[in-house]
Amino acid sequence: MRGVLVVFACFIGCFLCLAAPVAAMERGPVTNLPLPRFVSMKASEGNVRRGPSLTHRIDWVFKRRGMPLEITAEYGHWRRVRDRDGAGGWVHYALLSGARTVLIEQDMTQVYARPDQRAQVTAAFELGVIARLGECNLDWCQVTAGGYRGWALKAQLWGVAPEELRE
Structure with a gap:
């Protein structure tokens, strides 16, 4: 009986280790795609805003078409992104592409x-x-x-x- 309990405990432990990463994966509330995820700049220029709307201030402009970006949040038609250096903000989804770079x-x-x-x-x-x-x-x-x-x-x-x- 003790051997069965040990095997059962090992099985449960392995199951929890495998299930934890799947349960921990966050999904975007708009697209239901995984967060974070990588995309690229579709446009050759894109305003990076402080918040997810046109009324928010533009902090800077991304000026490199194809630049890889990491999406960390979604809100309506807006995606919060960060670049390789960790700089980020909100970009309209139309400026982004699913093409990977x-x-x-x-x-x-x-x-x-x-x-x-x-x-x-x-x-x-x-x-x-x-x-x-x-x-x-x-x-x-x-x-x-x-x-x-x-x-x-x-x-x-x-x-x-x-x-x-x-x-």
Whole structure:
């Protein structure tokens, strides 16, 4: 009987460990999409406001089309976003795109033909380059920029969560 209780306790413990992350995932009240999540700037220019309406003051303007941003909240047609440096505010949803991009975080990030550091290097991207995001496994993501395509270490990119997998 004691062995059955130990097995049952282990089963319950494993179930709670697996269920906790799912239960903890927050969903946006407007879109029902996960929060936080990454998007990109659709427009070449976008006002960043102090609050979610046109009456709120413009704090600054994002001026980089394709820049990855993280949505942290939703309110009507507005999304609270933050950039790589943590600066953020409210942006109208029409200025954002679901197309995924990443920011290169390390100067001369090597891009490989396969997700393997022994593979052929196909390019090296400078710090601050915006690349289109493709597939991702636990450690690598496929990126495209300037006509070059390959795999980069996920740790050298901003705009993709460390645990995120993409097909």
